[in-house]
Amino acid sequence: MNSSNWENNIAIAGVGLAAAAVAMRLLSCGFRPLLLSRGLPEIKGVEAIPESALRLFDALELTPALQMADGFWVEGFENAWASNESAIRPGRYIHVERSSLAQAAIAMVIHQGATVVSSNTIAPLVVEKESVRLMVGGVEQRFAAAIDATGRSALWSRPIKRHQRQMAQIFSTSGNENLLRGRIVQFLGGWAYRLGLPDTMTVGVVSSHHTSYEQVQDIMRESLCLPSTQLHLLGRRPVSPQWAEEPIQDRRLAVGDAALAYSPIAGQGIRFALSSSLAAAAVVRTWRDSPAERDYATQYYRELVGAERLRHLSNIDSLSVNQPPPSTNPTQSSFSNASLPSTVYYTGQTKMTGLYINGLIKYTEAIALPDGNLVRRLGNFDLLTMREFCIAPRATASLIEQLRGQLLSQTEALYLIRWCLERNILSTADL
16 A cells, blocks of 8 residues: 555455445545454354345445345344234345355455455554554554444444443354244343344344353244254354444544444344445545535534434333334335325425535535434435425425426325425425
């Protein structure tokens, strides 16, 4: 790596999926990522990736890694959290072994030009206002920015905070083609899940205390609907929500679990690893290409991680009153076609903020949602267009026709109106 031209050099600590994702995005923006590996083995296990997360793989050009890692499509997910009777959560999921996926993604970024350096340790950072310095192979190098993708270790992003304290015992057992669908259950003192591939199955048992082998066998048979079989312990790891107090500081950013480690009960860890990597790369690119937007880009990333943390902790707290885990797939709006009002008008509230737009962070107008989040687009649709269309009360049928003129289908137009009504962007003008 050419240290004399450091403005495009980016140091990335870690070689997991988040490290690969941010490296791939930075490569496409003309940066030169250097990935630092400690060579530590990762606990293996099957992950379930909802179909809705595939757009992130596409955006990061990492979709081939799913095929390289032998990802397997599975229909639905069994939720038996609140009772012994499971409900099938609809939707398709890709089941994939997590370490195989990370290795495939890292192989892709190396092929695209990233450099990986292995060492027993990763040196601490010297963070400056405009750059960072780091010892690599006994030589001090300077970088435009540093990305912490070391997972829960958060080597460059401490101090960290934790919510509750739970550990997961991760087991593997033989695959069963009749039990590929994931399943989640509660038991006295904790919860458990299973996720299958044709040739292997992962069983996770989560509790604040150690669960004996005999208890695990009982949970498998009675709650996970698995026959008693030989289990192989893959390892134990913390699974409580954890976050960096400062996910971004000067020229250092944390992504994935280093920024915010989800409880696996939410099924959102991989989605956040990808989305935070996409956002972090946009922040670094903004620092280089639009220095006037630097402070807004920094604020954007800090607020993005903060909003994710508050949402996740709220979901975790809801489980204490026996609510089922939140869905990892979008749910259908409560407004049916028949219940749409005949007339609507725009009532959204806006504020100026930094937003992700075409790979950069721009200071622009956004709509404030009731939950405190800010949004500008739903898919490819600019939501502020609704202000232009409905500044005065508008017949819903007429609005649908105008939306169809924006190349939305009938179904998409109806969904968009329902979505806006539920979030007070539109309100009914009916008497």
